[in-house]
Amino acid sequence: MTLLFIQVFNGLVNGAFYALLSLGLAVIFGMLRIVNFAHGALYMLGAFTTYALGERFGLGFWTSLAIAPLAVGLFGMLLERTMIRRLYDLPASYNLLLTFGLTLVIQDGVRLIYGISGQPYAPPPQLAGATNLGFIVFPTFRLFAIGISVVVCSLTWFIIERTRVGAVIRACTENPTITRAFGIDVSLWVTAVFGFGSALAGLAGVLAAPIYSVDPLMGSELIITTFAVVVIGGLGSILGSVITGYAVGVLVAIGSALYPPIANTLIFILMALVLLLRPSGLFGLQEAR
Amino acid sequence: MNVQRWVVRVGVLLVLVALPRMIYPILAVDILTWGLFALAFDLVFGYAGLLSFGHAMFWGTSGYVTANVLLRTGLPVPVAILAGTIAALVLALPTGYLSIRSAGIYFSMITLAFAQMVDFIARQADRFTGGDNGLPGIPRPPLGPIQFDNPLHLYYFTLALAALGYLIAARATESPFGQALRAIRDNRVRAQSVGYNPRVQMLVAFVISAGLSGLAGGLHTVGHGVVSLDAVNWTTSGIVVMMTLLGGTGTLLGPLVGATLVLLLQDALAFSTSASGVVTGAVFALTVLFFRRGVVGTLLALDLRRRTGERLIGPAK
Numbered sequence: 001m002t003l004l005f006i007q008v009f010n011g012l013v014n015g016a017f018y019a020l021l022s023l024g025l026a027v028i029f030g031m032l033r034i035v036n037f038a039h040g041a042l043y044m045l046g047a048f049t050t051y052a053l054g055e056r057f058g059l060g061f062w063t064s065l066a067i068a069p070l071a072v073g074l075f076g077m078l079l080e081r082t083m084i085r086r087l088y089d090l091p092a093s094y095n096l097l098l099t100f101g102l103t104l105v106i107q108d109g110v111r112l113i114y115g116i117s118g119q120p121y122a123p124p125p126q127l128a129g130a131t132n133l134g135f136i137v138f139p140t141f142r143l144f145a146i147g148i149s150v151v152v153c154s155l156t157w158f159i160i161e162r163t164r165v166g167a168v169i170r171a172c173t174e175n176p177t178i179t180r181a182f183g184i185d186v187s188l189w190v191t192a193v194f195g196f197g198s199a200l201a202g203l204a205g206v207l208a209a210p211i212y213s214v215d216p217l218m219g220s221e222l223i224i225t226t227f228a229v230v231v232i233g234g235l236g237s238i239l240g241s242v243i244t245g246y247a248v249g250v251l252v253a254i255g256s257a258l259y260p261p262i263a264n265t266l267i268f269i270l271m272a273l274v275l276l277l278r279p280s281g282l283f284g285l286q287e288a289r
Numbered sequence: 290m291n292v293q294r295w296v297v298r299v300g301v302l303l304v305l306v307a308l309p310r311m312i313y314p315i316l317a318v319d320i321l322t323w324g325l326f327a328l329a330f331d332l333v334f335g336y337a338g339l340l341s342f343g344h345a346m347f348w349g350t351s352g353y354v355t356a357n358v359l360l361r362t363g364l365p366v367p368v369a370i371l372a373g374t375i376a377a378l379v380l381a382l383p384t385g386y387l388s389i390r391s392a393g394i395y396f397s398m399i400t401l402a403f404a405q406m407v408d409f410i411a412r413q414a415d416r417f418t419g420g421d422n423g424l425p426g427i428p429r430p431p432l433g434p435i436q437f438d439n440p441l442h443l444y445y446f447t448l449a450l451a452a453l454g455y456l457i458a459a460r461a462t463e464s465p466f467g468q469a470l471r472a473i474r475d476n477r478v479r480a481q482s483v484g485y486n487p488r489v490q491m492l493v494a495f496v497i498s499a500g501l502s503g504l505a506g507g508l509h510t511v512g513h514g515v516v517s518l519d520a521v522n523w524t525t526s527g528i529v530v531m532m533t534l535l536g537g538t539g540t541l542l543g544p545l546v547g548a549t550l551v552l553l554l555q556d557a558l559a560f561s562t563s564a565s566g567v568v569t570g571a572v573f574a575l576t577v578l579f580f581r582r583g584v585v586g587t588l589l590a591l592d593l594r595r596r597t598g599e600r601l602i603g604p605a606k
Contacts, residue, residue, distance in 0.1 A: 035394050086578055092394045093340040097534065098577040101525050104570025112562040118538065224523060228402045235395065261413050268406040275399060279390050 007134045007257045008250055013142045013211070016149035017204050022233065022241035023153055023227040024200035025159070027225020029234040031173050031193045034084070034092050040223025042105040042198050044216060046072045046205020048209035051119050051214045053092055061124035061210070069202040076198020080191050103220075111216040118213030145207045153201065153242045160238055169193060225264075228271045234284020244282060305448055314440035315512065316556055320549050321444075321451040322509035327532040328458050329501030334530070335361030335539030336462055337494045338474030339389070342397045342526050343404030344502050346384070349521030350407060351503030352510040356424045357417060359511075365432050370450070370507035374405030377503025378496060380407070385495035389488055401523060408521045416519040427510065437511065447508050454501050457542055461497055462504060470494055531573045537583030546584050 015276075021043060028036050049071050050064040059067070079102065087094045122128070123141035131140045160166035169189060171179040176186045206220075212218060233244030248267055258261030274282060308317045330344050358369035388399040411418045418424065429437035436442045461467055472480040473487045478528055481602030502532070510516045519525060529550065536547025551569060558565035580591060 031373030033394075035398065083574070083578060090581075093397060094577055094581070096342070096394060097342065097530060097573055098398055101531070101570045101572075101577060104527075104566045105574065107564040108566030108570065112561070112567065158500075220523075224401065224405050227398050228405070231395075231398050231402060235398070246371065265406060265409045265413070268402050271402050272406070275387055275390070279395075 002136055004106050004254070005065060006138070007253045009136065009138050009142070009146075011250035011253025012146050012246065013249070014253065015183045015246035016146045017208060017222065017245075018226060018229045019153050019242045020149050020204040020243030021024070021209075021222065022229045022245050023156060023238065024197040024204075025226065025230050026233075026236055026238050026241040027156065027200070028194055028197035029230075030160075030238065032084075032088070032095075032171060032190060034087075034095035034233075035099075035227075036197070038079070038102045038106065038225070039099075039197075039201050039226070041103045041221030042072050042201035042219070043205040043208070043222065044110065044219035045075065045106065046202030047121075047209045047212075047214045047218060048114070048216075049202070050209040051121050054121065061206075065203075065206050066207075069199040072202025072205065073195040073199030076201075077191050077195035078082050079198075080194040083185075084194070085190075103223075107216050107220060114216060116216065118215035118218075121209040121214055123210035140181070145211065148203075148207060152200070156200070157238050157242065162208050166245055184284045225267060230281075232267075232271050232274045233282060234281025237281070237283040240281065240283025252269055274281075297542070301545070302360065302452070309441055309444045312553075316552065318440075318444050318447050318512040319509070319552050320545070321447050322505045322512060323532060323548040323552060324545035325451045325508070326502055326505035327529050327548045328455065328541065329489070329498045329505060330529045331533045331538055331540075331544045332458060332494055332498040332501070334529030334533060335543075336467060336470050336474065337491055339392070339398040339491065339495075340394075340397045340530070341388075341495075341498075342417040342523070342530070343384075343400035343402070344498075344529055345523065345525035346404040346407040346523050347380060347499040347502035348506035348509070348525060349411065349516075350380050350492070351377040351506035352520045353411065353418050353515040354423070355507040355510045356427050356516045357426050360424065363430065366429055366446075366511055367432065367450075370504065370511060371446065372584065373507035373510070374500055378500045381496045381499030383447070383500065383606045385492050389491040389495060401526070404521070404523060404526055404528065408518070409563045411518060411521045418516075418518070421518065423515055423519075425515045427514045427516070428440065431512060443512060447512060450504065450508055454504050457497070458501060461494075462541065466490070466493070467471055528569075531569065531576075533536075533583075534581070535573070535576050537587070537589070540583075540585040540589065543583050543585035550584070558603060 021039060025036060025039055028034065028039075028071060045051035046068050049068040050061070053059040053064045053067060054061075083102070084095055087098060127141040127144050129140055130137045131143055146154045160169060168179070168184060171182075172184070172186045172189045180186050208214075208218065229244050229248050230241060232248065248270065251270070252263060252266050262269075305321070308320065326344070326348055329347075330341065333339050333341050333344075351370075353373075354376040355369045355373035358364055358372045359366070384400070384403045388396055388403065391399055404477045412420060431437065435446055437446070469480065469485050469490055472483075473485060475492055477487055477588075506520065510520075532547035533553045534547065535550055536545065537543025554572065555565050555571060558568055580587070
């Protein structure tokens with residue numbers, strides 16, 4: 001029984017990352033109708049910024065937690081302003097391709113500077129060690145990561161679905177021309193939303209630094225898994241991406257405890273099943289055809 | 290037009306015949322196999338308008354099957370490649386059937402995810418794939434006068450089969466089937482209303498494309514005498530997109546030109562994998578941003594302008 005609980009919590013840790021990343025993808029897709037392939041590279045940049053801030057400037061985890069997502073968000077805005085923006089009038093595939101090219105540049109650029117070996121990063125002293133939850137003992141930092149992910153995901157959902165800011169964002173998506181007529185600078189909002197989605201990836205990267213080793217390819221496998229999560233949940237669905245992120249994390253953890261070789265394949269089997277029964281994803285709109 | 294087309298084809302063939310005298314033969318083999326792979330990919334991307342991000346699964350599956358046939362049986366090389374090609378065709382049926390139900394970006398995501406399934410299976414099935422070590426030292430028994438261990442013999446054998454693949458692709462795109470495919474790409478509803486079944490046409494295109502990718506993957510495996518997990522990795526799916534776009538999508542020679550450029554670039558930067566990644570990534574991003582017609586597409590557009598005095602309207606989609 002304890003083993004089962006531990007697996008569920010391990011699954012929640014993975015799910016916390018799936019949820020943050022697929023949420024970022026969903027926010028960007030929802031507004032711009034593009035799939036950001038560079039999302040995994042932005043996640044990696046978040047982790048490397050954290051590592052570099054510690055290594056070069058002696059800044060601790062808490063400072064990085066504030067700075068790194070901001071830095072990655074700004075970097076995302078720069079990409080949107082200078083390049084991604086130019087392709088909005090073309091089929092969405094072109095932005096997938098552009099961001100694929102950018103992924104290679106970012107990933108191999110970091111590899112040129114830091115080499116291919118992973119760098120360790122210690123959790124902050126306040127969150128080191130393990131916590132006794134009564135039924136299991138679990139590493140404190142991982143519980144913290146789950147907590148942050150849940151809070152940030154809920155806040156994002158609330159902002160987009162329930163506030164005025166969210167209403168503006170949804171208006172920009174649904175009818176940019178009329179929204180512009182109301183005096184709203186749609187292009188500025190587009191950049192801001194892209195920056196926000198990127199910052200979510202950066203945040204996931206900061207949280208990942210003490211859990212997984214920090215290496216240039218850390219985002220490349222994760223982004224593919226995240227794509228599967230997004231396909232299962234339905235592209236562009238905010239709620240769907242978060243719920244699916246956690247659910248898939250837990251399911252995979254339990255599945256791999258029962259039959260280890262299936263661990264990484266399970267998510268893609270799930271995806272095939274969903275596609276077979278519901279091509280637009282569990283929470284998706286019917287626009288997938 | 291037809292005469293001009295054959296003049297170009299014969300010219301390209303002559304260059305390819307002379308190629309192993311200009312660059313070292315294994316690089317020349319790579320140009321043929323990747324060129325064929327990119328052409329196969331272009332059938333789905335350029336002609337059917339669907340961006341597959343998972344074509345490595347056909348290339349890699351065929352590579353592993355070809356390797357296993359050669360390692361485990363004494364069968365001749367062409368039989369092994371045929372087996373690999375058939376494996377790719379068989380894989381294309383379920384994956385194609387499921388993915389063509391979606392269009393646009395959804396199609397890309399789904400093909401990518403299928404390719405990842407194949408990638409993970411290849412990692413697990415190390416008795417069949419050698420896992421992280423790959424399958425080195427694949428035997429290539431001589432076939433009559435053809436000594437596969439002689440780089441020139443290997444090259445001309447590959448050239449013959451790649452040319453066959455090219456003719457199949459050319460036949461497919463120039464036939465009424467190819468016309469129907471373009472009609473569906475440009476206006477699905479209209480094509481449907483004149484009696485075409487988009488799903489069937491798309492599936493046929495997908496399967497032909499997978500078969501040619503398999504042929505290319507088998508030839509590549511034989512060419513190197515080794516197959517590794519790289520063959521099924523998603524970056525392989527990405528590189529083939531890159532080659533096709535750089536050379537010119539929706540053209541028959543563009544993919545070969547693109548493959549040549551990318552391979553020569555990688556060869557020049559072979560001293561550092563990372564530097565090579567940065568440069569190819571940047572070239573690709575710039576191509577997507579500013580040069581979407583690609584090399585051959587641009588030449589065709591210039592040629593059309595010269596002959597008709599008209600500019601093609603707007604940038605290529």
